[in-house]
Amino acid sequence: MKNKTKRTKVWPVTLPADVRQLQEAADLLRSGGLVAFPTETVYGLGADARNTEAIRQVFEAKGRPSDNPLIVHIADKSQLDALVLPYPELAGRLMDAFWPGPLTFVLPVIPGAVSPLVTAGLDTVGVRMPDHPAALALIRQSGCPLAGPSANKSGRPSPTEAGHVLDDLDGRIGGVVDGGACGVGLESTVIQITGEDGVRILRPGGITPEQLEQAAPGVRIDAPTAAGEQTEAPRSPGMKYTHYAPHGEMVIVCGEPSAVAACIRKEAGLAKARGETTGVLAFAEHAAEYEADVVLSCGSKQELGQAAAGLYASLRHFDEAGIQRIWAEGCPEEGLGLALMNRLRKAAGGQVIRV
Numbered sequence: 001m002k003n004k005t006k007r008t009k010v011w012p013v014t015l016p017a018d019v020r021q022l023q024e025a026a027d028l029l030r031s032g033g034l035v036a037f038p039t040e041t042v043y044g045l046g047a048d049a050r051n052t053e054a055i056r057q058v059f060e061a062k063g064r065p066s067d068n069p070l071i072v073h074i075a076d077k078s079q080l081d082a083l084v085l086p087y088p089e090l091a092g093r094l095m096d097a098f099w100p101g102p103l104t105f106v107l108p109v110i111p112g113a114v115s116p117l118v119t120a121g122l123d124t125v126g127v128r129m130p131d132h133p134a135a136l137a138l139i140r141q142s143g144c145p146l147a148g149p150s151a152n153k154s155g156r157p158s159p160t161e162a163g164h165v166l167d168d169l170d171g172r173i174g175g176v177v178d179g180g181a182c183g184v185g186l187e188s189t190v191i192q193i194t195g196e197d198g199v200r201i202l203r204p205g206g207i208t209p210e211q212l213e214q215a216a217p218g219v220r221i222d223a224p225t226a227a228g229e230q231t232e233a234p235r236s237p238g239m240k241y242t243h244y245a246p247h248g249e250m251v252i253v254c255g256e257p258s259a260v261a262a263c264i265r266k267e268a269g270l271a272k273a274r275g276e277t278t279g280v281l282a283f284a285e286h287a288a289e290y291e292a293d294v295v296l297s298c299g300s301k302q303e304l305g306q307a308a309a310g311l312y313a314s315l316r317h318f319d320e321a322g323i324q325r326i327w328a329e330g331c332p333e334e335g336l337g338l339a340l341m342n343r344l345r346k347a348a349g350g351q352v353i354r355v
Ligand code: TXA
Pocket: 039, 041, 042, 043, 044, 045, 068, 069, 070, 071, 102, 104, 106, 107, 119, 122, 124, 125, 126, 130, 148, 149, 150, 151, 186, 187, 188, 189, 190, 202, 203, 235, 236, 237, 238, 239
């Protein structure tokens, strides 16, 4: 808590980001400071990926385990030349198809190109080009490849607004570039190309398996899904930690919609009778069926983009309301539903009821 007395600056940006608006933030990054910045997925906690002292402070500010590597953000494909060794041609094609965008590639790193803390000692580095004008402008203006984990305290829901960053990190980082709410709301999909042309999803995210499958048939998913629990150790170290969790105890309920609603109504009623505060995260189609202390609608089940965009803000909202027990309606693990259910399961510490 030694930085507690220092204030974290807020730099509002109006888009397209103007050079003068980002000057102070870019200077701070160049001199080894920590600046949170908006991306299309969630806010990142930026630091010069080559500066070990800056990266050490990132881990300290977040309270992040040191064996969990960071993603490096670039604004131009040419920046890869100084970061990674030759990579499969398929990776290049997928970059052209999905960058800028929520897709992170785990690639062989040039020894010494980034701080060893960024890669957590691995011989690979995660790289992505975010699809956000303020992020791209900040990377260009700072001249740094920006290491950027999500700008939350480790274990907390990722931040999708500048205010969430301040809730977790005020006084612990130099500043935050405020670009408003993030559009996608879930982190990037992390992939690695194995063998000749096998795409392996290490963390589901904003680019869906179906999108990848279209570009490169034969995609494999290396993450637990409803279909079966993971058998191998996760290749993406971050996947093994409890994550995104609200303070309240959360359970996901999956199944036929009317049975799901009946189960949640019953469980919430029992909890209320025990004197506990209750919250429900429901799709718009059923939100009116619940009587909890806080009922949040996450948009239509037919359009999961809205649920993804609002998920982390909803979890933080339950915390602000002091909710002790939370039930969330599950959804099919297709399209964005795969990443959504992955984050929900983690927020719930794996507690899923099937009805
Ligand atoms: O959308 C995002 O990816 C956001 C924004 C800010 O870009 N960033 C983000 O970073 O989610 P973070 O640190 O919260 O998550 C990074 C994930 C972790 O699961 C980590 O284990 C994995 O990427 N990762 C990073 N480098 C890796 C590597 N070399 N090999 C395997 N997994 C890696």
